[in-house]
Amino acid sequence: MAQKRPFNEGKRHFKKNKKQKASVAEGSNEDVLLADVRRLLKDTKLAESAQQENKKDLPEQHSEIELSIHSLSSTGDGLALKDGQIYVVPFTAPGDTVIAKVFKHVPEESYTLTDFLSVKHPSPHRTETPRCPYFTQCSGCQFQHLPYTYQLAHKKTTVEKAYANFSSLPASSIPAVGDTIGSPLQYGYRTKLTPHFDGPPGGRRDKRQGRKVTWEEVPAIGFMRKGTRKTMDIEECPIGTESVQRGLRRERERVRQNIDQYQRGATLLLRESTERVEKGGDGDGEVKNGEEDVVMEGRGEYIHRKTCITDNKATSTEYVDGFRFDNPAGAFFQNNNSILPLITQYIRDKILGPASSTIGNSTAVSKPKIKNMIDAYCGSGFFTVALSRTFAHSIGIDIAAQSIASARHNADLNRLPSNSTTFIAADANDLFAAIPQNDDGKFAPEETAVIIDPPRKGCDEGFIRQLLRYGPERVVYVSCNVHTQARDVGWLVGGLEMGADDDEGLPVRRVEGLYEIESVRGFDFFPMTGHVEGVAVLRRKEKPDGAGSEAVAGVGVGKVDGAAVKEHNAVDGKVTTADTQAGASPSMEQKADAVTAEEASMDAAAEAAEVAQASR
Numbered sequence: 355m356a357q358k359r360p361f362n363e364g365k366r367h368f369k370k371n372k373k374q375k376a377s378v379a380e381g382s383n384e385d386v387l388l389a390d391v392r393r394l395l396k397d398t399k400l401a402e403s404a405q406q407e408n409k410k411d412l413p414e415q416h417s418e419i420e421l422s423i424h425s426l427s428s429t430g431d432g433l434a435l436k437d438g439q440i441y442v443v444p445f446t447a448p449g450d451t452v453i454a455k456v457f458k459h460v461p462e463e464s465y466t467l468t469d470f471l472s473v474k475h476p477s478p479h480r481t482e483t484p485r486c487p488y489f490t491q492c493s494g495c496q497f498q499h500l501p502y503t504y505q506l507a508h509k510k511t512t513v514e515k516a517y518a519n520f521s522s523l524p525a526s527s528i529p530a531v532g533d534t535i536g537s538p539l540q541y542g543y544r545t546k547l548t549p550h551f552d553g554p555p556g557g558r559r560d561k562r563q564g565r566k567v568t569w570e571e572v573p574a575i576g577f578m579r580k581g582t583r584k585t586m587d588i589e590e591c592p593i594g595t596e597s598v599q600r601g602l603r604r605e606r607e608r609v610r611q612n613i614d615q616y617q618r619g620a621t622l623l624l625r626e627s628t629e630r631v632e633k634g635g636d637g638d639g640e641v642k643n644g645e646e647d648v649v650m651e652g653r654g655e656y657i658h659r660k661t662c663i664t665d666n667k668a669t670s671t672e673y674v675d676g677f678r679f680d681n682p683a684g685a686f687f688q689n690n691n692s693i694l695p696l697i698t699q700y701i702r703d704k705i706l707g708p709a710s711s712t713i714g715n716s717t718a719v720s721k722p723k724i725k726n727m728i729d730a731y732c733g734s735g736f737f738t739v740a741l742s743r744t745f746a747h748s749i750g751i752d753i754a755a756q757s758i759a760s761a762r763h764n765a766d767l768n769r770l771p772s773n774s775t776t777f778i779a780a781d782a783n784d785l786f787a788a789i790p791q792n793d794d795g796k797f798a799p800e801e802t803a804v805i806i807d808p809p810r811k812g813c814d815e816g817f818i819r820q821l822l823r824y825g826p827e828r829v830v831y832v833s834c835n836v837h838t839q840a841r842d843v844g845w846l847v848g849g850l851e852m853g854a855d856d857d858e859g860l861p862v863r864r865v866e867g868l869y870e871i872e873s874v875r876g877f878d879f880f881p882m883t884g885h886v887e888g889v890a891v892l893r894r895k896e897k898p899d900g901a902g903s904e905a906v907a908g909v910g911v912g913k914v915d916g917a918a919v920k921e922h923n924a925v926d927g928k929v930t931t932a933d934t935q936a937g938a939s940p941s942m943e944q945k946a947d948a949v950t951a952e953e954a955s956m957d958a959a960a961e962a963a964e965v966a967q968a969s970r
């Protein structure tokens with residue numbers, strides 16, 4: 355029987371005032387920090403005492419203060435309590451006494467942001483020697499001073515707090531959060547880095563006046579210095595893979611040699627690409643002349659020859675579970691290859707495994723086997739392809755036409771069985787209109803699992819409402835932002851109120867939830883950083899006899915309404931791609947064509963940037 359989480363107030367962590375509504379994005383670092391600050395104020399009863407404190411007594415900006423770190427926030431920052439105020443100090447550990455410099459007071463919320471200066475008395479948790487010489491200056495990593503088991507345990511509490519603070523669900527609806535699944539590689543795992551350099555001071559003015567931009571010196575090439583908007587020079591980044599690190603050295607040198615050719619600052623792409631060759635076959639063996647940057651890794655019967663690609667439009671190749679994935683190097687692909695086989699296996703087990711546990715008052719009964727998978731926000735088809743052997747039929751959808759082109763190519767490359775896989779370039783909101791109707795039993799909701807892997811901002815309400823109408827047997831929600839994930843899962847479980855201004859123009863009404871959470875846990879896609887990937891597995895609740903959820907009653911799954919659907923076909927092992935035009939309604943593909951993979955993955959890029967370069 356699933357254990358219940360020990361704490362949960364069953365309501366959102368706070369009501370935002372008007373100003374915050376406008377400025378703090380849901381699930382953003384600031385939103386998450388505020389939730390932690392408020393919880394700590396409440397738990398320590400500081401909120402009341404803070405009101406009695408004279409805020410004029412707050413230390414002056416830029417002054418240095420001594421602080422004892424109480425706990426870690428879900429943003430990865432240490433939180434200290436002093437004189438009715440909470441101080442946020444990066445690069446610390448609970449139990450540390452540190453010296454910090456006051457950066458910014460937020461008096462209305464009783465917290466202060468600071469810069470970390472030094473450790474006066476170290477915490478017993480501070481046992482690790484950071485491998486990166488820039489740790490505590492660069493904004494990329496937060497946890498290199500902490501043992502890995504401690505990082506994983508902290509990320510488990512991050513998931514717990516996300517569901518407590520952001521899901522609006524009662525504790526009884528949330529099972530005990532599972533242990534975080536660790537990354538096989540804790541350093542040397544990132545297959546993509548995007549260092550940058552800024553333009554020369556006055557460069558924009560020179561450009562406006564039609565003058566050639568002049569560089570007095572080679573600029574700093576690297577990532578944001580913590581607490582600033584300035585780029586710091588970074589010569590090595592130990593969370594990058596070996597080939598990416600070699601690429602960094604090479605690109606730094608190339609920019610140094612050619613700086614006069616740049617008219618402004620630029621972002622550099624470093625993306626690992628793998629060529630797989632058979633051991634003992636052609637291409638095996640020594641690194642040849644001119645190939646000094648090739649990194650060779652033995653993988654069973656193969657050698658993986660890894661290089662670093664720097665052209666956004668070139669094709670990068672990765673292998674996961676024996677499947678090959680080709681992608682434009684600048685487009686989104688998961689950045690930690692080492693953990694991907696663990697998540698695909700986990701999802702496979704969860705979807706196909708017995709649904710036998712009891713949650714709340716409802717007991718799961720045995721279900722028909724899941725045969726179909728819908729991969730919402732599929733990108734270049736990672737989950738669709740990697741899980742293809744598990745399902746008879748799959749549909750992947752993504753708003754970026756370029757990603758869908760890659761997804762189809764990847765289905766071809768991996769010779770997926772004929773007609774097993776369909777990819778649609780469209781907004782995920784249009785997905786449900788394109789699900790083949792039930793004539794031949796294909797995509798019956800009780801035989802279908804939906805995988806959701808949206809950008810950081812999560813799903814929108816329209817998507818959730820349609821998902822609730824369709825009512826697939828299983829939903830697996832994968833997210834790089836557990837806070838927006840918790841909000842969306844809260845809607846799927848507890849229902850949501852739809853406004854009068856939604857796409858159907860109907861009055862405000864309640865849409866009931868349909869699911870219970872079977873399991874939720876973190877996967878550590880980003881060791882050494884405060885980020886965690888959340889994986890929530892939901893199953894459809896048993897309906898009481900004769901009862902139908904208000905939201906579901908009378909609403910069927912839309913027929914294929916003319917969406918331009920391209921099916922992947924494989925004939926006699928020879929793979930072709932054919933258009934199957936199913937009618938004549940507004941072309942979702944046309945709409946999606948307007949969105950490039952680069953644009954659509956801006957959130958993904960932003961999140962990568964947040965991981966690698968986050969700054970205040």
Ligand SMILES: C[S@@+](CC[C@H](N)C(=O)[O-])C[C@H]1O[C@@H](n2cnc3c(N)ncnc32)[C@H](O)[C@@H]1O
Pocket residue numbers: 686687688730731732733734735736737751752753754757780781782783807808809951954955958
């Ligand atoms: C986190 S990535 C996941 C990609 C894929 N699941 C993978 O593992 O590689 C999020 C994807 O959502 C897509 N996306 C963003 N907004 C979308 C929308 N409204 N409808 C469909 N896809 C969207 C982006 O293009 C991006 O590929």
